[in-house]
Amino acid sequence: MSEFDGKVALITGGAQGIGKAIGTLLAERGATVVVSDLNLEAAEETVSGWTSRGLEAMAIRADVASEGDVKAMFDTVLSRVGKVDILVNNAGITRDKLLMRMKDEDWNLVLSVNLKGTFNCMKAALSSMSKNRRGRIVNISSVVGAIGNPGQANYAASKAAVIGLTKTVAREYASRGITVNAVAPGFIETSMTASLSENVKETLMKQIPQGRLGVPGDVAHAVAFLVSEGSNYITGQVLHVNGGMYMSG
Ligand code: NAP
Numbered sequence: 001m002s003e004f005d006g007k008v009a010l011i012t013g014g015a016q017g018i019g020k021a022i023g024t025l026l027a028e029r030g031a032t033v034v035v036s037d038l039n040l041e042a043a044e045e046t047v048s049g050w051t052s053r054g055l056e057a058m059a060i061r062a063d064v065a066s067e068g069d070v071k072a073m074f075d076t077v078l079s080r081v082g083k084v085d086i087l088v089n090n091a092g093i094t095r096d097k098l099l100m101r102m103k104d105e106d107w108n109l110v111l112s113v114n115l116k117g118t119f120n121c122m123k124a125a126l127s128s129m130s131k132n133r134r135g136r137i138v139n140i141s142s143v144v145g146a147i148g149n150p151g152q153a154n155y156a157a158s159k160a161a162v163i164g165l166t167k168t169v170a171r172e173y174a175s176r177g178i179t180v181n182a183v184a185p186g187f188i189e190t191s192m193t194a195s196l197s198e199n200v201k202e203t204l205m206k207q208i209p210q211g212r213l214g215v216p217g218d219v220a221h222a223v224a225f226l227v228s229e230g231s232n233y234i235t236g237q238v239l240h241v242n243g244g245m246y247m248s249g
Pocket of ligand 1: 012018019036039065093140143185187188
């Protein structure tokens with residue numbers, strides 16, 4: 001018997017990067033993984049890589065910022081697999097500019113995907129989790145939400161807000177057997193950080209005691225812990241995965 005046998009895990013933005021690593025780990029440990037992404041083709045490719053290895057998974061397209069897309073996604077998933085035991089709100093974007101040059105549309109877009117998207121998916125998942133009186137939610141925040149970063153006012157605000165949202169929903173649903181936690185990655189090698197120049201990477205590296213950027217699997221293992229049986233008594237917490245770059249009090 002594998003750890004997550006019989007469990008259904010839905011991962012937003014799961015086609016690539018950190019979301020894909022989380023999905024891979026949970027599928028390898030027995031979960032049926034629903035990969036939700038803006039890009040259906042990429043999600044289907046990820047899923048077929050797993051199903052060809054005999055793992056259980058399905059792909060679905062949804063823009064997390066759209067309440068209608070999210071509702072339709074949950075309706076489809078519930079009708080096809082009956083439940084969602086684990087929700088990982090991983091979809092996220094950046095639109096970086098210094099504050100004075102940041103356009104309203106970039107502010108609004110980042111907040112609508114990173115923050116409103118997390119709200120939309122939790123709202124949709126919690127009604128069925130509440131009925132089952134069981135559930136696990138992990139929201140992906142960022143070290144930037146804790147310490148700030150020049151050029152990322154919109155992103156940092158969204159990721160800090162995800163922490164407040166996580167703690168609040170954790171309090172609202174604790175009595176129903178549902179835990180809600182956040183994982184805050186540091187700088188992780190994915191397409192999101194691929195465009196950083198070597199200069200910026202070197203400067204970053206000096207701030208990381210472990211002396212390396214993270215890899216998606218580093219984050220996936222933290223998420224797998226928070227959705228496991230062993231984390232039953234952990235809710236409303238932020239788990240930092242950053243090689244020591246920021247140490248919370
Ligand atoms: P990534 O490689 O860019 O993957 C993000 C995925 O989310 C992509 O597949 C993307 O699809 C999808 N997505 C974007 N907007 C969406 C929307 N509106 N609805 C549904 N899916 C959407 O990024 P990543 O580095 O793996 O990041 C994953 C999460 O970790 C994000 O929340 C990010 O903020 C957070 N994080 C990352 C780092 C890092 O250093 N990489 C650090 C801290 C936190 P498309 O490609 O089609 O747009």
